[in-house]
Amino acid sequence: MFDSLVSATTDTSGAGAVESWQRVESAACARRVAAMAGMFQTACAAEGSGERDLWCTDTWDAVAAHIGAAQRITFHAASNQLLIAVALHERFPQVAAVFAEGLITYQLVRTVVQRGALVVDPDALHELDRLLAEALSTREPMSTSTLEKTVDAFVAQVDPHAVHRTETRARGRSVDVREDDDGSGMATVYATLFAHDAKAFDARIDALARTVCPADPRTLDQRRADAIGTLAHGNDRLACLCETSDCPAAQNTPSTGVVVYVIASADTLDERPTPPPAPPSPEPPPTTPDAEDAEPSADVNDAAAVDSSNECTALDGEPPAMFTKPLRELTLTEALTPTPGRLATIRPAAMMGGQFLPGAIACRAAAEATITRIVHPGQAPPEPRYRPSKKLADFVRCRDMTCRFPGCRAPATNCDVDHTIPWPYGPTTASNLKCLCRRHHLLKTFWDGQSGWRDQQLDDGTVIWTAPDGRTHITTPGSRLLFPELSEPTATVVASGVPTAHTAGLTMPRRKTTRAQDRASHIQREREREFEIGSDTEGVYSTPWTRRKVSPSNKPSQVR
Structure with missing residues (x-):
């Protein structure tokens, strides 16, 4: 079937090729989804799987982790795909058959699974599956919105109590924070609030934005944006950036109850770029009666009064002119070439979790921050205890930045510091320590035998994972790109014995219900x-x- 779909793309072009390859893509996706469902069925049929249903990290977590590692996606994304796969093949086999023919997309399959999730009667579910399969294979192609209405209509027909009703806008209120992935170091916040809360929020950030002195270089919009960060940190006022010694707004240091970890090089914080010296003022032209009557011209030094080369101050105020001369005098190359060195001379930083942070924004973040020096352990001997010192743990977290399981992006601040070779057989040293979120830590520790993961750590922090199926996945420290000095090799690990399956006395946390x-x-x-x-x-x-x-x-x- 799949080979015939691929063969049908031969000698196609234009819209015909788009349609043919779209069907091939959907059919291939159907086989990927079926493979996920097959992995879960195999894991459930394995010996001892029933006992693991009450484990905190159960069979579902183990399969989702394997899927996430294979596709290099997060655990939650893999768990969602597994949920769709299992529900599709267990609850909607006829829709799965239509999907396998490439007639519908994964987005439509996900809609079917989600909108029909509350149907539990076997006869009603079978009838819903039949109606949907017939509609999806014989009717004209449906959009997601049309399919939602269709599924709801069929659900109301076979099981009226299982209809998903649209929530009111008040019940759908939310706050969504999206980190921009363009490397700008910025994020976008979307919020839907009650009207009275929104009015109070607007008044609050406006009041905070006006707590600085008139010499602050930022515009009101920039100060309002910074005021949201002030609220998030629990500060009682906005820090003024006028840099004057007698500023009335800078007498008291803001207080904060929130910690945000930023990893930056010492060069970023210490070696600030110094502004170039101002050019000498030209001699004023001789005064003539005609010149006195003429309109005053702009001072040639006005542009130099604002130092656009200083990256830290370039974040505030009105944007400078894009070009230094009229457009009619520019060549095409000059018009398309950015100013050299603009916001590029300060070494960039990163937030814990790997988000890129330009150097100028890192300097701004360090203005009121507590700075902790990270020390590379070099060839230092192991520490004589199970729990690493704060200095060593800080180094490991800054080196790794995220959970080191394949595909996981949990920030290192939310992770455990794990011994690759279990203590006491493996030493407490940087070459034997890595960050693992609690879910993947439990998975590595307790899922032993054929269904377990095995890991090996190199001196530079590289971790080589071996999956239950024997395939290998390599993860490197998250700091290697921006801070390669943190990945310099540390002391080689020497094991003192053969470790057991897991440390004696530990037990897997258990669920109250499956x-x-x-x-x-x-x-x-x-x-x-x-x-x-x-x-x-x-x-x-x-x-x-x-x-x-x-x-x-x-x-x-x-x-x-």
Whole structure:
């Protein structure tokens, strides 16, 4: 089937080629999803899998971690894909068959799984699967929005209590923080609030933006943006950047209750670029009666008064002119070539987790920060204890920046410092320590035998992982690109014995209920909530437990 789809792309071009290859892509994706479902079925059939259902890191976590490592994606992204894969093949086999033919995309499959998640009756689920498979294979292609309406209509037909109703806008309020991936060191915040909270928020950041003195170089919009950071750090005012000794707004240091870790080179903080000397002032032209009557011309030194070469001050105020002469006098090459060295001379930094931070922004972040020096241990001997010292742990976190499991991006500040060769067989030294988030730490420690992961660490911090299927995955320290000096080799590890499967006395944290029980309970609660919301008929509100009459005067109303 798949080979015939690929063969059908021969001698195609234009829109025909786009359509043919789109179907091939969907069919290939269907086989990838089927492979994920197969991995989970195999893991569930393995000996001892039933006992692991109550483990904190259960069979689902182990399979999702393997999928994430294979695709170099985060655990949560892999877990979501596994959820779609298992639900598709266990609950919607006929839709899976349509997907395997390349007739629908993964986005539509995900919509089917999500919108039909509350259908639990086997007969209703089978009928829903049949109706959807028929609609997706015989009707015209559907958009995601059209399919959502179609799925809801079919669900209402086979199981009215399982309809996903659209939430009101108030229930959908949220705050979304998106880190810009363009290397600018910026982030975008989207928020939907109650109107009164939004009014208070606007007044609050405006008041903070006006706590600086008039000599602050930032515009009001820039100060309002910085005021949001002030709120996030718990400060009581905005730090003034006028750099004058008698500034009335800079008498008290702002207080903060939030810690943000930034890794920067000493060069970034110490070797600030010095502004070039101002050019000498030209002799004033002789005064003539005509010149006195003429309009005053711009001083040629006005542009030099604002030092655009200083990266730290270039972040504030009005943007400088893009060109130094009129456009009609520029060649095409000059118009397309940026100013050399603009925001590029200060060595960049990074936030814990790997987000790139330009050097100028790192200098701004260090203005009111506590600076801790990171010391490379070199060939220092191991520390004679299990828990590393703060100095060694800080080095390991700054070297790794994130969890070292393949595909995981958890910041190192939220990770455990793990011994690659377990203590006491492996020493407490940088070459034997790495950062692992709690989930992957438990996975490595307790999932031993054929279903477990094995790791080997090199002197420069490189970790070589061997998956349960024998494939290898290599992860390098997150600091290697921006701070290669942190990846310089440290003392070679010498094991003092053959470690056991895991340290004696440790036990896997256990769940009170299995993942399947949690999912069934969630579905039941959602079905009951939908039944309570959706049974409004002539002033009568029904719940699974009570039934009461509501008069029009006290009938609940929706506030918009």
